Structure formats: C-alpha cells, structure tokens
Amino acid sequence: MNKVYQFLNLHFGEEAKDKVLENVTSSISFRGANVWILACAIAVASVGLNVNSTAVIIGAMLISPLMGPIVGAGFALAIYDFDLLKKSIKNLAIATVVSLFVSFLYFLLSPFKEAQSELLARTAPNIYDVLIAFFGGLAGVIALTRVEKGNPIPGVAIATALMPPLCTAGYGLAIGNFSYFGGALYLYTINCFFICISTFLIVKLLKYPKVKFVDSAREKRITRTITTLILVILIPSFYLAYQLLQEKKYSQNVDAFLQEEFINKGYTLIYEKTSFNSRPKKIELAFLDKKFANTEIEDLNKKLTDYGITNTDLVIRQDSTDLKRDILAEISKQSRNVSEKDVTIQNLRTELSTYTFNDAELIKEINILFPELAPYSIGKQLVVVNPDSSFHQNIITYSAQKPLNDNTTLKLQKWLENKLGTKSVRIVRAN
Structure with a gap:
C-alpha cells in the first residue's frame, strides 16, 4: 500500500510552494507586452477561424497568455488570498475585453464572413467541453507545481482552447448573431471556471498555506458559492449534450x-x-x-x-x-x-495532366496503322532549351527489333502532328 501511495504521491518532484506562488502572481498582470501578445494571438486565432485552419488556431493558443489570471484566481481561492483574487479577476476581465474587441474588429473588417466549421464548433458547448476544461486544467496545474514543468503546459493551452471561443464571440458580435456570441461566451466561461476549479482542488490537495485566517462559517459560504456556480454552469452543458445526442x-x-x-x-x-x-x-x-x-x-x-x-x-x-x-x-x-x-488537389491534377498521355483511341489507331512500332511508349516531356526557355514535347519511344525506315517514320510523325494538333512530336528508337 505504501508503494502505491509513493507511486501516486503528488508531492514527489514538487516545486517549492513560495516559488510556485511567485510564478503564478507574476503571470497574472496584463500590462504592456502581455496585452500586445494577447492581441496578436487573438488576431492570429481569428484569421485561423476565418480560413478554417486548425494549425493556425493551435499556434494562436500556444501564444496566448490567458491562462495566467485564471490559474491565479484558482490559487487565490484555495489560499484565501482575496487581494490576489480581485487582481486575477480584474486582469481576466481586461484580457477578455481586449480579446473581444480585437476579434470583433477583425471580423467586422474581414470580407469573408461565412461561418466555417471551426467557428461553428464553438457555438454550442456541452458536458464534454466541461470535462476537457477540468482535466486539462488539472494537468496544467500539476505541471505548474513541478520542478520540471515538462510538456503538459503547451498541451493544456491547446486542449482547454481559451482563444477560439473568444474569437467566435467577437465574430458573433461582428455579424450581429447573438446566438453565436452567447454560445461562444458560455464555452469560454466553462473553460475559465473549470480550469480555476481544477487549480483550486490541486492547491488544496497539495496543502498550500492560507494567506489569511478564515473562520469556518465564511469557509462554508465560499464552498457553497463555488458549488452553486458549478451547478449553474453544469446544468446547461448537460442539456446541450442531451440535445446533441438527440440530434x-x-x-x-x-x-x-x-x-x-x-x-x-x-x-x-x-x-x-x-x-x-x-x-x-x-x-x-x-x-x-x-x-x-x-x-x-x-x-x-x-x-x-x-x-x-x-x-x-x-x-x-x-x-x-x-x-x-x-x-x-x-x-x-x-x-x-x-x-x-x-x-491544391485540382492544381496538382492540372499540372499532372501536362505530363500524362491518356488518349486510348489514338493508341488503338497507332496499333492498327503502325503494328511494326510495338513495343513503344508515348508521353509528354519537358524539354529545357536554356534556363529561361522550355516547352512540352510529345515523344514516342519504340523498341522494335527492326528500326522504322525514314518514310514510315516521317509518315507516323506527320500523322501524329495532325491528330494531336501540334508540330512538337518526336519519334525515338530505344537502344
């Protein structure tokens, strides 16, 4: 039993508590560079949603500094640091308003306002989004309290997806669709709240010291408030999941x-x-x-x-x-x-067609009129005259034991030029 406890012990590899708290506090503020980085990340995510590019959206989520104040709020609740909580909520509000403004401005100016699949995916959240936010938040906070942070941090930024819902909310405002705006903002709220709750639970589990003494009555009120908020957010998500299943x-x-x-x-x-x-x-x-x-x-x-x-x-x-x-x-x-x-596929097909020869009727006629030609191959080849000049040429390469005489070769060439409507025809005997 002791081995199992050691195996699952979260205190193993834990960073010093004061250092973790210092890092969390320093990542809360949205001033100067952080605001500009956030605005750029929102712009990138908006472009990604607009052109339906998953790779661009993922890149934007990795850039975003939004996780800071959310994790800070979870820490503040767990250690009863109400000054830190107010600061975290204030900075999260600033970040949210900046994000909504940038995405609203982008979609207002963008000539492409069609709702793509990546946008629509953020307009109807359900219980699965709650689970993603909660477990993603758990992984992120556990990684944050380690000496070696490891790979989970960028993975959590991608999984919990804070940027796309905000951009979708901005899109809803820009096109006047308040159903999209409400659904996306609800998803954003789910993500923020359950990352905060998962942070709260891990900090409690790791027994971080309380900053202020709180009497049991007030502690119970805080617990009841958190429980009520969880239920208020969970119930609509269950309903939306049920609707999704029914559909x-x-x-x-x-x-x-x-x-x-x-x-x-x-x-x-x-x-x-x-x-x-x-x-x-x-x-x-x-x-x-x-x-x-x-x-x-x-x-x-x-x-x-x-x-x-x-x-x-x-x-x-x-x-x-x-x-x-x-x-x-x-x-x-x-x-x-x-x-x-x-x-891209169509362009490749067009390019490929310039190199392939696919005229079954012509090949049938060659076999009838020039049976002595077989075996042979026919196709198009790029002929480079110099670095600045090239052209495509139709070439027949034949391997008959007896070479065609000059008269037959000329006759075949003239016939092919007439059939193909081009003077660029060449007949070659393989050695």
Whole structure:
C-alpha cells in the first residue's frame, strides 16, 4: 500500500510552494507586452477561424497568455488570498475585453464572413467541453507545481482552447448573431471556471498555506458559492449534450428512413434538407424523376414513426422552378466553401495532366496503322532549351527489333502532328 501511495504521491518532484506562488502572481498582470501578445494571438486565432485552419488556431493558443489570471484566481481561492483574487479577476476581465474587441474588429473588417466549421464548433458547448476544461486544467496545474514543468503546459493551452471561443464571440458580435456570441461566451466561461476549479482542488490537495485566517462559517459560504456556480454552469452543458445526442440519433433515423424507403427502391435523391430545430421538425426531399401522389406522401409521413422519427413533417419538393433555385443556391454555397486542400488537389491534377498521355483511341489507331512500332511508349516531356526557355514535347519511344525506315517514320510523325494538333512530336528508337 505504501508503494502505491509513493507511486501516486503528488508531492514527489514538487516545486517549492513560495516559488510556485511567485510564478503564478507574476503571470497574472496584463500590462504592456502581455496585452500586445494577447492581441496578436487573438488576431492570429481569428484569421485561423476565418480560413478554417486548425494549425493556425493551435499556434494562436500556444501564444496566448490567458491562462495566467485564471490559474491565479484558482490559487487565490484555495489560499484565501482575496487581494490576489480581485487582481486575477480584474486582469481576466481586461484580457477578455481586449480579446473581444480585437476579434470583433477583425471580423467586422474581414470580407469573408461565412461561418466555417471551426467557428461553428464553438457555438454550442456541452458536458464534454466541461470535462476537457477540468482535466486539462488539472494537468496544467500539476505541471505548474513541478520542478520540471515538462510538456503538459503547451498541451493544456491547446486542449482547454481559451482563444477560439473568444474569437467566435467577437465574430458573433461582428455579424450581429447573438446566438453565436452567447454560445461562444458560455464555452469560454466553462473553460475559465473549470480550469480555476481544477487549480483550486490541486492547491488544496497539495496543502498550500492560507494567506489569511478564515473562520469556518465564511469557509462554508465560499464552498457553497463555488458549488452553486458549478451547478449553474453544469446544468446547461448537460442539456446541450442531451440535445446533441438527440440530434445525432435523429440524423441516424432519417438516414435509415431515406435508405430503406427511397434509395433501396432505386429513386435518385437530388435534394435533402433536414430542419432539426424547427417546430415541428422538417425533412425536405426532391427526386430526379419520381413523382409522388398526395396519398403516397401521406403514407410516407405515417411511416416516419416506424423509424423513431416523431414530430416531423416530410415534404417532397416537386415544384421544379423553386427546387432548381434552391439547388443552385446550395451548389453556389458549396462552391464558395471549397477548401484549400481541394484547390491544391485540382492544381496538382492540372499540372499532372501536362505530363500524362491518356488518349486510348489514338493508341488503338497507332496499333492498327503502325503494328511494326510495338513495343513503344508515348508521353509528354519537358524539354529545357536554356534556363529561361522550355516547352512540352510529345515523344514516342519504340523498341522494335527492326528500326522504322525514314518514310514510315516521317509518315507516323506527320500523322501524329495532325491528330494531336501540334508540330512538337518526336519519334525515338530505344537502344
């Protein structure tokens, strides 16, 4: 039992308590360089969210000095240093306002205001975000109290993700979407509060000395206040997690319904829109050539309950004019959201096409008209004349035992020039 205790003992490798407290206190203040670093980090994170770049967002989280006052508040609560607590809350408020202002200004000026997936991910927090903040905070504070800080500190900055919710809140303000603003600010509050609580618990566990004597009645009031705040923050997160689970189940049921009732029967689905948050919920569909009678639509609506889909209206769009407009709008929206990866792939394909030869019909004709050429290879090659001049040339390299005579070679060359519409053709016999 003693070995297990030694194995799990948090006091092993612990930094001196006064030195840890000194480091925590020094990282709380937001003045001068810290404000500028925070503003730059927020700007970087905003750009990352705007262009949907995870790597840029992670970089911004590593730059951010936001953790300082949050950890400071947790320490202050645990050791009953109310002056330090006031200072931590004041500096966290300053940091929050600066961050919101910078992100609001960026998104207000940015011409790209489309809500990307990285932005949307921060608008509906749930219980899983609570767990991430709490356990991430635990890891961070444990690392902070060690002699050797190690790798957890940057990892905690990434995992607890304080920057992206603030930027998303700024985005919500800039576009006037207070649902995004409220959801993102709630996620930010969750992260701050549960990092603070995890700090409080570790500091208590490590038995840091109290700065001020607090009577038992006041200590109980502080504990009750913390417990109440935990419940106030937890309850909405549980509700949002429940909503997320319900939406996932609903989506799976809709997919099963579509598969069984339409796709398996050979109907070509060309339009699908599911409105989970409308009352009642709505499934809108359209098909390539299948027309449904009103009685068929009524029967399909009745079948929804067989798949666990309740309080839902099934609407089959059969008005070609309105449907065409909606489909074109959806295509236009998707084309605006083409990712950087897709653009890169298309550019590579275009570049690759300049070096590949893929004309099966031409190869078939060569085999008929010039059977003596086989075996041969045909392709495009970059010919460099000098460092500033180059061109692509179509080359046929053949390995026949008997070389083509001059007349056949000339005939093949003229024929290829005519077929390919270029004078850049060369015929080479491999040695």
